[in-house]
Amino acid sequence: MTASIGIIGTAKNTGKTTTASSLLAHYAGSGIRVGLTSIGYDGEDVDNITGLPKPRIIGESGNIVATARVCYESSEAELRTLKETDIETSLGNVIIGEVVRAGRIVLAGPNRGIDVRHVLQYMDDMHARLSFVDGALNRIVPLMETDGIIVATGASRSTSVDYIAGEVSAILEILALPRAGDDFLGADVPDDRDIVLFSEKKGYAGLGFSSLIRDEQVERIIDHLDPAVQWIRIPGLCSLDAFKKLAVHCTSIVWGKRIILRNPSQLLLSADTKAMLDLISLLQKLGILLQVERKIPVLAVTVNPFYPVFQSGADTTYKAGLIDGEELLKKVRSSVHIPVMDIEKEGPGMCIKVINERFGI
Amino acid sequence: MNTTEQTGAVIKKIFLAPLDPVHDVALKVLKRMLSDRGHETVLLPPDLPMEEIIARAVEEKPDVIMVSRTLGYGVAELMARFIDQVEIAGLRDKTRLVVGGKAIHPSLAAELGFDAGFGAESEYEESIAYVEEREYVPRTEREAKVKTDITEGYSYAYGDPGVEKILDEIVDEIVEWTSMRTSDGIRRAEIRKKMLAPGNKPNAALMKEYLSLCDEKIVKAYETSQYPNKVRALTMEEEASLDAYIAAMKKEERSSVLQHTRKKPLVFVQYGTGCPIMDIQHIKTSEGWGADGVFHFDPSWGARTEGFLSGCLSHEEDGSVITFENLTKIKHALHPATLWTVRAHRGLNTPETAVLAGEVGADLTKINIAYGSLNGGTDPERLTVDGTMCIRYAAEYGMPFDIVTNEELGGVPAEKAFAGMLIVSHLARRLGARPILKPLFCYSPNVMIRGLMDDNYIDYNAAKIIALREIIDAPIWPGEPIGFMTHIEDRIQSAMATALHAALGVSLGVDGITIASTDEAYSRGPISVAARVDTLQAVKEVYRFFGQARIEPTPVARTWADELVKGIVKVLENVARRGSFVNALYEGLLGSPDDGANPGRAGRDTVEKI
Numbered sequence: 026m027t028a029s030i031g032i033i034g035t036a037k038n039t040g041k042t043t044t045a046s047s048l049l050a051h052y053a054g055s056g057i058r059v060g061l062t063s064i065g066y067d068g069e070d071v072d073n074i075t076g077l078p079k080p081r082i083i084g085e086s087g088n089i090v091a092t093a094r095v096c097y098e099s100s101e102a103e104l105r106t107l108k109e110t111d112i113e114t115s116l117g118n119v120i121i122g123e124v125v126r127a128g129r130i131v132l133a134g135p136n137r138g139i140d141v142r143h144v145l146q147y148m149d150d151m152h153a154r155l156s157f158v159d160g161a162l163n164r165i166v167p168l169m170e171t172d173g174i175i176v177a178t179g180a181s182r183s184t185s186v187d188y189i190a191g192e193v194s195a196i197l198e199i200l201a202l203p204r205a206g207d208d209f210l211g212a213d214v215p216d217d218r219d220i221v222l223f224s225e226k227k228g229y230a231g232l233g234f235s236s237l238i239r240d241e242q243v244e245r246i247i248d249h250l251d252p253a254v255q256w257i258r259i260p261g262l263c264s265l266d267a268f269k270k271l272a273v274h275c276t277s278i279v280w281g282k283r284i285i286l287r288n289p290s291q292l293l294l295s296a297d298t299k300a301m302l303d304l305i306s307l308l309q310k311l312g313i314l315l316q317v318e319r320k321i322p323v324l325a326v327t328v329n330p331f332y333p334v335f336q337s338g339a340d341t342t343y344k345a346g347l348i349d350g351e352e353l354l355k356k357v358r359s360s361v362h363i364p365v366m367d368i369e370k371e372g373p374g375m376c377i378k379v380i381n382e383r384f385g386i
Numbered sequence: 387m388n389t390t391e392q393t394g395a396v397i398k399k400i401f402l403a404p405l406d407p408v409h410d411v412a413l414k415v416l417k418r419m420l421s422d423r424g425h426e427t428v429l430l431p432p433d434l435p436m437e438e439i440i441a442r443a444v445e446e447k448p449d450v451i452m453v454s455r456t457l458g459y460g461v462a463e464l465m466a467r468f469i470d471q472v473e474i475a476g477l478r479d480k481t482r483l484v485v486g487g488k489a490i491h492p493s494l495a496a497e498l499g500f501d502a503g504f505g506a507e508s509e510y511e512e513s514i515a516y517v518e519e520r521e522y523v524p525r526t527e528r529e530a531k532v533k534t535d536i537t538e539g540y541s542y543a544y545g546d547p548g549v550e551k552i553l554d555e556i557v558d559e560i561v562e563w564t565s566m567r568t569s570d571g572i573r574r575a576e577i578r579k580k581m582l583a584p585g586n587k588p589n590a591a592l593m594k595e596y597l598s599l600c601d602e603k604i605v606k607a608y609e610t611s612q613y614p615n616k617v618r619a620l621t622m623e624e625e626a627s628l629d630a631y632i633a634a635m636k637k638e639e640r641s642s643v644l645q646h647t648r649k650k651p652l653v654f655v656q657y658g659t660g661c662p663i664m665d666i667q668h669i670k671t672s673e674g675w676g677a678d679g680v681f682h683f684d685p686s687w688g689a690r691t692e693g694f695l696s697g698c699l700s701h702e703e704d705g706s707v708i709t710f711e712n713l714t715k716i717k718h719a720l721h722p723a724t725l726w727t728v729r730a731h732r733g734l735n736t737p738e739t740a741v742l743a744g745e746v747g748a749d750l751t752k753i754n755i756a757y758g759s760l761n762g763g764t765d766p767e768r769l770t771v772d773g774t775m776c777i778r779y780a781a782e783y784g785m786p787f788d789i790v791t792n793e794e795l796g797g798v799p800a801e802k803a804f805a806g807m808l809i810v811s812h813l814a815r816r817l818g819a820r821p822i823l824k825p826l827f828c829y830s831p832n833v834m835i836r837g838l839m840d841d842n843y844i845d846y847n848a849a850k851i852i853a854l855r856e857i858i859d860a861p862i863w864p865g866e867p868i869g870f871m872t873h874i875e876d877r878i879q880s881a882m883a884t885a886l887h888a889a890l891g892v893s894l895g896v897d898g899i900t901i902a903s904t905d906e907a908y909s910r911g912p913i914s915v916a917a918r919v920d921t922l923q924a925v926k927e928v929y930r931f932f933g934q935a936r937i938e939p940t941p942v943a944r945t946w947a948d949e950l951v952k953g954i955v956k957v958l959e960n961v962a963r964r965g966s967f968v969n970a971l972y973e974g975l976l977g978s979p980d981d982g983a984n985p986g987r988a989g990r991d992t993v994e995k996i
Contacts, residue, residue: 074462095492115502133496136501137473137478161497161498164466164499
């Protein structure tokens, strides 16, 4: 069974692809079959926006890669086609191939969660023991289909070390929300696309909408909310404002039950992660448990002191900038409780150890 | 499934969401186009919070969400967040996401997580095809070029029967006079025709007869493979490489359209690097950038030489040697819609050129007895005999031909040059051919002397067209190229001069124009491909800029047109009165030494009476 690892970033240029490449290079020649794809576009010569050089991805012999047709056909690595999928991208359908002769590859894979799931299944069918899914920008949702997450952050998110450390800590706390218990997970929730409330007295009450965005949606929930309700399941988007309103109401009735989400990414899509975390903490203080159906362990954090500096009047509009890498590493390490590394400086050793231990490799 | 009445496509519901407050024009254009096609479109207010867009999308369930945004650092993360939010909100299964913006291209769309991306290079039709889930057919394929008959629809009727009567008199004399004369040029043409007849095998006797009519340098080349100075045969490797190149080009055959909402004029360029390989590269580039036709420029020494060489030959200086083999390679390389002219307007081989051109499959040729005699270096008597036969061949092979009035560049006034052109045109009609009038759009010596373009380049050029249209209903294709003598050694000026003259051609509704590259005005060396693209792009912009609008000459153009008509008629009367077209040429009635015209010497005393 393939163990899949998604590499998410807090922004562009935080070192996701460097991390993926580094891990790939480590497992080359190890006898462990590795699969690789991306939910974005990785391995190109220069960045689409900044024009600065990007890290290359070298597919090693035996790797299974999933990439869009345009990238597949222009690959420098020699590839043997294993499957042409019907997963569509802007660069053509995704093709699964095996690297026959090592070389450079550009990855543009599935960009929806359901398609990531299918690709990982294909990788499993092709006997990949480990599969890496390189992230894109700060996208998270499709990577909730993986078995473990590496978070890449750095100066391109903010040049303030305190900010970087504070944010990644908040992200990790949200990703660490507990899994819903078996009593919920075993429940036969009708229409799991909609927000559903459950009480033993009244049973299930589906509200006919899936996301919590508008005031009127919050009010609909409140209308149904009474102390008998044991949990609310919200499968869709939770905006910070709507969630705040719900939280305010919860404080007034001292409800103290559970809010269950499909996965923690629903709370990571607002503009202010720390504000969301504060809100979660407030709810928890009121005895309201936030839980998730699917919990994905965070394996490590990688940090990157590089950031692109915009300059006007020069031949290229961006040049490379650096913050203090040592300080960055130190601050983030002091803010979280999992391994933190600068992969470019320290290599992937720490990350490999965590992966191997976690997945029994 | 509901389909639109307009196109039969399944009706889609489309959200158009400008994500920043200013850059929403493209979405508004798309809204109009999609609505016109019967789709349900919702244009959201600009700069709406993403969550609000998603809330509405959850309620209204669009089939497609099209967003536009200018990109800068940090914006990509916002767009990526939007994609995540759409997925979490449960829309991703049914709703396709499209991003548009100047900087967008498919790899960036992939990075951002969109299903498709359209940028500055994309046509609106491409996004519409995506929405409608059908294959996009690029404009170049939708408007696939087909070959046009530039003479179609013209009656060649005269505005003044009196003019026709004068021309009849002149042409009667020419036809009678030439019917009693021949030359080696004509004999070689007859032999060439036999050699190229279908099913005919190489015939030593015919070749011997052919060579007996050729100059020594031609004979030497056939007998010893010693070619004239600066001419060599392509090696086998070079020929194989050329064939492979042509085959590769044919696989990616591409042409594009310059014209916007008008169909005319067609745009021609000339080639003649000396090397058939480079010629074909120039031709393919020109086709790819929109040229409708190309014409072959051959070396001037060839015009003074009796007979043609054979084989795939390269020439180190300007002009590509005419041989059956060179022409065949070029023909093979041409896009099916490209019009191809092989010139036969001067020299000692004009009838044979017409035969070669016809046999190889050229679409057009160029013949002008007056110009070829007075400024092209060929003896008037010889060229009259040969040129008349050349016209007969042009008629036989169905090749229309242009009658270029390059005498103007030597100083001959337009009225004389046009008189010569009209005589050749009338002769063509008598012999069953289809002539195309080719006045020059140029800043000629005569115009300079008389101050006719001191104010602008529009009025006198317009006067030419007005005058010719008054005289005869015939196709008009200014050249050669347009704007000649107005270009300077400046790439932008050179492109502008060509473009503005093209704009005049467009405004006057002419049938074709010949344009130069930006190098040709002053190049003392090779013409670069980039220089070709300069003017093709400039002319394309002319079509776009003008659409159906036009340049309006001042009233002086009308005055000058009237003067031109009178001048032309007077010259024709003089020629008719002289009673001999050939003598009229010798005596300067159609361009004198004072004008800058001198009867040519090549082929003097080589005409024989039958």
